[in-house]
Amino acid sequence: MNMPSLQKIKYHFSLLVVLMVSLMFFLSVNAYGYEKEIAPISNAQQVKFKARADDDFLLAADYYAGEKRSGGVIVLHDCKSDRSRYSWLANGLFQQGLHTLVLDLRGYGGSVSSAFSREIIKNNATDIVGYQSEMALLTTYWQDDLIAAYQFLRSKVDKNQGIAIITSGCSSAYGVALAEKILLHAMVMITPKMTYADKERYKNLVDIPSYFITSSHHADSYQVAHELFSWNGSKKSKLQIFKGERYNYHLIAREKQLINDIAHWLDLNVSK
Numbered sequence: 001m002n003m004p005s006l007q008k009i010k011y012h013f014s015l016l017v018v019l020m021v022s023l024m025f026f027l028s029v030n031a032y033g034y035e036k037e038i039a040p041i042s043n044a045q046q047v048k049f050k051a052r053a054d055d056d057f058l059l060a061a062d063y064y065a066g067e068k069r070s071g072g073v074i075v076l077h078d079c080k081s082d083r084s085r086y087s088w089l090a091n092g093l094f095q096q097g098l099h100t101l102v103l104d105l106r107g108y109g110g111s112v113s114s115a116f117s118r119e120i121i122k123n124n125a126t127d128i129v130g131y132q133s134e135m136a137l138l139t140t141y142w143q144d145d146l147i148a149a150y151q152f153l154r155s156k157v158d159k160n161q162g163i164a165i166i167t168s169g170c171s172s173a174y175g176v177a178l179a180e181k182i183l184l185h186a187m188v189m190i191t192p193k194m195t196y197a198d199k200e201r202y203k204n205l206v207d208i209p210s211y212f213i214t215s216s217h218h219a220d221s222y223q224v225a226h227e228l229f230s231w232n233g234s235k236k237s238k239l240q241i242f243k244g245e246r247y248n249y250h251l252i253a254r255e256k257q258l259i260n261d262i263a264h265w266l267d268l269n270v271s272k
Helices: 005-030 083-095 118-124 128-139 142-154 169-181 196-203 219-231 256-270
Strands: 045-052 055-064 072-076 099-103 163-168 186-190 210-215 238-242
Touching: 045 142, 055 083, 055 142, 072 083, 072 142, 072 169, 072 256, 083 099, 083 256, 099 142, 118 128, 142 163, 142 169, 163 169, 163 256, 169 186, 169 196, 186 256, 196 219, 210 219, 210 256, 219 238, 238 256
Parallel strands: 072 099, 072 163, 163 186, 186 210, 210 238
Antiparallel strands: 045 055, 055 099
């Protein structure tokens, strides 16, 4: 092919760009065994802290420093992704002035080790029962991990300001577990996935202002959100239902209006 040298350079550069983009997409989905967002987190400080004083395991998170007179929010990812998928939401909370901590749950993202890794569990599993058993053991650490996350954020937020939590999918049950031990000022549940026992535990809490977000055709979370919203006695609580079947971060990703609404609602409930 007799192509002028300049055209050859442009051709090879374009080919290189395509290959790099393809490689980044492959790594984002396959290397982790779950979905991972590739997006710059310009407003965040990457932090690590111990789960417990007697535990050397380090939890990884992104911390967005808010305004002095603003409250704080802990953001939990769902069980099919990691914290990177919620950077869009975290940036929206930061823009509202809220102190925001986006946590990688133990076994996900940056919160991994040879002993605690969803990817290793998945690769070593020989059947679904074994996988579920190992994952159940892993998640027993999450309650203490969330208390450590709360304590980290509490150290950053003025003592007169409140702290809330945002959960997604399976992490909703662990948000309830944290609320049983710590006074949370508000909760946001995105397409909550909860068992009967989890729902009963929520109903035994004081009436925490709660914002439920779900899709009309995502049957499980729709039922949970509707039931718990009806049960909750706080006049500040809110239920928003969207058409379709999107769930978890898919429901809020890049939806600026919804993210702004979540941020504004939280600010009203945690900042004084």
